Amino acid sequence: MTNTMPNPKKYRCIGVGVVWDCDRHKILIDRRLPEGELAGYWEFPGGKIEGSETAAECIRRELQEELAIAVEVGDHLITVDFEYETLRVSLIVHHCTITSGEPQAIACSEIHWVTVEQLDSYQLPAANYEIVRALKEWLGNETQEKI
Numbered sequence: 001m002t003n004t005m006p007n008p009k010k011y012r013c014i015g016v017g018v019v020w021d022c023d024r025h026k027i028l029i030d031r032r033l034p035e036g037e038l039a040g041y042w043e044f045p046g047g048k049i050e051g052s053e054t055a056a057e058c059i060r061r062e063l064q065e066e067l068a069i070a071v072e073v074g075d076h077l078i079t080v081d082f083e084y085e086t087l088r089v090s091l092i093v094h095h096c097t098i099t100s101g102e103p104q105a106i107a108c109s110e111i112h113w114v115t116v117e118q119l120d121s122y123q124l125p126a127a128n129y130e131i132v133r134a135l136k137e138w139l140g141n142e143t144q145e146k147i
Contacts, residue, residue, distance in 0.1 A: 015058030016046035
């Protein structure tokens with residue numbers, strides 16, 4: 001009799017930036033390259049947290065490397081724990097604003113500025129839908145506070 005243990009899922013902790021263009025009330029999303037995991041999906045920019053890096057440090061590094069922008073990392077929006085078929089992820093999501101640079105599609109196929117409402121028309125990885133829900137809730141609270 002062979003003892004077969006299920007293969008444990010890989011785990012990734014990911015820093016994610018919701019990059020705001022405050023003048024236009026839009027958010028930056030990027031499209032994954034046409035090859036690799038979740039090829040062609042749209043997502044909020046970010047990447048794997050490395051070593052002893054904090055989520056904020058990771059977001060600053062990843063957005064500089066992948067989009068050629070420097071950002072100020074602001075308030076924490078949400079942490080999403082999600083299981084794909086072969087992968088578990090924790091997405092640590094922060095609001096961000098650009099402090100220098102113009103976004104460029106360096107490590108992605110394209111970038112778009114979109115409103116929160118427009119996000120529903122983009123194909124996002126399943127874990128990102130919790131971020132969209134949190135953004136809609138956050139915007140609703142922001143609107144109520146201004147009244």
